Amino acid sequence: MTQEPPRLDLLLALADDELILGHRHSEWTGWVPHLEEDLAFSSIAQDEMAHARLLYGLALESLGEGWDEDRLALGREPRQYRNAILCERPNRDWGYSLARQFLYDTADDVRTRTLLGSSWKELTEILTLVRMEEAYHLEHARTWFRRLAGGPVAAREHLAAGLEATIGEALAIFEPLPSEMELVTSGDMPMPSSGMLAAWLGGVGEELETVSLDYVLERHTQMGEMVPTASGEMASEAPTLSVPGVERVGGRWVHRGEFAGAGGRRGHHSEDFTALWDDLTGLYRAYPGATW
Amino acid sequence: MVRGPDDLAAEVWKALARVHDPEIPPCSITELGIVEAVRVDAGAIAVDLRPTFAGCPALDVIREDCEAAVAAVASDREVRVRFVSSPPWTSDRITPAGRAALRTYGVTPPSTDEPRICPFCGSRNTVQESQFGPTLCRATHYCAACRNPFEVFKPKLISLTPRPAS
Secondary structure, X not given: OOOOOHHHHHHHHHHHHHHHHHHHHHOOOOOOOOHHHHHHHHHHHHHHHHHHHHXXXXXXXXXXXXXXXXXHHHOOOHHHOOOXXXXXXXXXXXXXXXXXXXXXXXXXXXXXXXXOOOOOHHHHHHHHHHHHHHHHHHHHHHHHHHHHHOOOHHHHHHHHHHHHHHHHHHHXXXXXXXXXXXXXXXXXXXXXXXXXXXXXXXXXXXXXXXXXXXXXXXXXOOOOOEEEOOOOOEEEOOOOOOOOOEEEEOOEEEEOOOOOOOOHHHOOXXXXXXXXXXXXXXXXXXXXXXXX | OOOOXXXXXXXXXXXXXXXXXXXXXXXXXXXXXXEEEEEEOOOEEEEEEOOOOOOOOOHHHHHHHHHHHHHHHOOOOEEEEEEOOOOOOOHHHXXXXXXXXXXXXXXXXXXXXXXXXXXXXOOOOEEEXXXXXXXXXXXXXXXXXXXXXXXXXXXXXXXXXOOOOO
């Protein structure tokens, strides 16, 4: 896996996101303070891992001898995983996990829907199946998003705190892939990641506005210098934005430039990944060739 | 009497109809629409199956049970059973007999009609408790009329996948 074919770049981004976030969701099994949600996160985890497996199966075609699904899922070095950093963050609390699931699954919905237009038939076949199952994840995320946003205040605050903590890194789901140019040219990707990001941010911005939580896309006005406005009032300088690169233009949220929490698509991860990787791959590394 | 390939294929289908889904014991895999194709040639019998949900943990058991069932009627040939992901399984593949068996088991068959009908008392005075349940293919509901929790086999159709929010 030194010189990766472009298609592998795309598959590993999709599959590793599902595997790693699926692993985080599975850590809720037995711990959610609500039986239905224990089942929900466990079931979503099970689905995500199955989706990763289908995509790894397709990835094997781009790899040489000696690779199999288990080795792809569990037998790589940390820097060979291409998941977005958002997916590897620890669960913290249920509000955080829920906010992350909402942002991830809405982003994944835009991504998989776009990729149905890919010229790569085998990929579109897998994504057709995947999207039928992801529909239930989206329904789960949106149901809880609206329910928590509707109060009581403590629930709303919990959701808002989760969104504030995750939204910056959620944008980096659409960090460009290393071989994006080739993928777009070949038709494997019908549009670049920036186009999918624009579609997602526009939609999710509207969903946040519907429940008046779009402020999570803005930073509180910085304390400091006051400048006179044309009307003579004193106002603080134009508010800077909390999420790097996000601006409001013509009534819609758009992204330009830098990402927070980028690097995942190039195999650069946070320190949180090390512990997750150790846990996820420990058995595979300790007992090579183990089957279960 | 010489057994032709068509006769053998029919016997294989009959054998597969005796394989049941371990997570939904009253339903056979043919009633659930899991069997996609049976191919018989000189040396081998190939069976293609469609998984209901990709992450279903019963898939390995179903595959092994199919291998055993087919081998029992065609011990002279190699048996190859595999899952295919395209075209995807959809819940409208469940046969009328399969839907009836689900109801008897206390699981409401897949439908897009809301609210769901309680499989125990037939009431529509029901609510969904969760989109998830004891298996990937079932959601949990509650019947306010007979006060029983019950399960619904999730509808799974391409038309139910999310549309762009215009």
